[in-house]
Amino acid sequence: METFDFHRSRTGGRTLALALFLSLPAAACDSDDPAGPALSDDIVDIVVSTDAVSTLEAAVVAADLTGPLQGAGPFTVFAPRNEAFEALGADVVQALLESENIDLLTNVLGYHVVPGVAARSTSLTNGQSVTTLQGQTLSIGVSGSTVTVNGAMVVSADIEATNGIIHLIDGVLVPEVDIVDVAVLNGFPTLVELVRTAGLEATLRSDNGGAGFTVFAPTEAAFAALTAVPSGQALIDVLTYHVVPATVPSSALSNGQVVTTVEGSTFTVNLGGSVTITDATGETVDVTVTDVPASNGVVHVIDGVILPN
Numbered sequence: 476m477e478t479f480d481f482h483r484s485r486t487g488g489r490t491l492a493l494a495l496f497l498s499l500p501a502a503a504c505d506s507d508d509p510a511g512p513a514l515s516d517d518i519v520d521i522v523v524s525t526d527a528v529s530t531l532e533a534a535v536v537a538a539d540l541t542g543p544l545q546g547a548g549p550f551t552v553f554a555p556r557n558e559a560f561e562a563l564g565a566d567v568v569q570a571l572l573e574s575e576n577i578d579l580l581t582n583v584l585g586y587h588v589v590p591g592v593a594a595r596s597t598s599l600t601n602g603q604s605v606t607t608l609q610g611q612t613l614s615i616g617v618s619g620s621t622v623t624v625n626g627a628m629v630v631s632a633d634i635e636a637t638n639g640i641i642h643l644i645d646g647v648l649v650p651e652v653d654i655v656d657v658a659v660l661n662g663f664p665t666l667v668e669l670v671r672t673a674g675l676e677a678t679l680r681s682d683n684g685g686a687g688f689t690v691f692a693p694t695e696a697a698f699a700a701l702t703a704v705p706s707g708q709a710l711i712d713v714l715t716y717h718v719v720p721a722t723v724p725s726s727a728l729s730n731g732q733v734v735t736t737v738e739g740s741t742f743t744v745n746l747g748g749s750v751t752i753t754d755a756t757g758e759t760v761d762v763t764v765t766d767v768p769a770s771n772g773v774v775h776v777i778d779g780v781i782l783p784n
Contacts, residue, residue, distance in 0.1 A: 517638065534572065549591065554642065555643075556645060586608075589613070596629060628646070651769070653770050655680050663692055686722065691752065691777045692777065693777055694776060701780055716738040718738075760781055
């Protein structure tokens with residue numbers, strides 16, 4: 476059984492993004508040698524003009540944060556190459572660029588920027604923790620000439636800007652996010668759309684009074700296999716039947732365990748060679764991925780839609 480370790484979170488929003496890229500310094504490739512030309516480009520200019528980060532440019536455009544804008548700086552920016560975004564999946568990238576996910580997009584962008592310092596690669600140290608503009612921290616790794624940030628490798632270092640430094644990296648850095656944003660980032664567009672249609676988004680972004688939630692999330696294929704998607708109260712009942720009003724990691728599941736859902740009905744957990752769930756109608760589905768962490772709980776992935784009575 477595959478286990479994800481995708482650390483993400485949802486804080487901030489358009490205000491954070493404006494602080495990020497409206498003040499983001501621009502970078503230039505000119506030398507800062509006194510005998511050479513002075514730096515003239517800010518970080519946004521470099522992002523716009525560098526083909527290797529064109530997807531990042533599209534993200535900046537989607538967030539309305541483009542332009543030759545200069546802030547006081549300094550900033551250190553870890554800029555994902557196009558291949559890093561491709562690894563997320565085209566559907567996830569497209570979702571991030573949609574208007575309803577702008578808060579998530581700007582939150583992710585802010586997680587790539589360290590304010591207050593223009594840190595060259597030679598000044599980074601192994602085990603160093605740096606606080607981002609988004610508010611959470613990044614972990615730096617240094618082994619010989621290799622520098623990583625949250626495990627993503629720096630593939631092109633020390634691109635100088637008027638008020639900062641850019642490092643190109645081979646991964647997208649994702650902060651800890653809530654359950655809804657975890658679903659967006661892991662490619663569950665149908666589930667997210669239905670949660671929004673049913674008016675459950677705000678609830679699943681809350682921390683449930685500190686208890687959190689556990690969501691058993693059906694895959695896209697699971698929803699596609701339905702003969703019809705319910706609507707109205709029936710949709711709310713089906714969706715809340717997939718939610719447990721507590722944070723329940725896979726280690727807390729036991730064979731024969733009867734779990735009460737937010738909807739009010741129960742399902743049964745079965746442990747054997749794999750983990751399965753038997754719903755109130757007697758149908759059984761497989762748990763294919765466990766323990767996807769969220770800031771307000773945990774997500775387990777299932778290969779079918781479970782139904783209450």
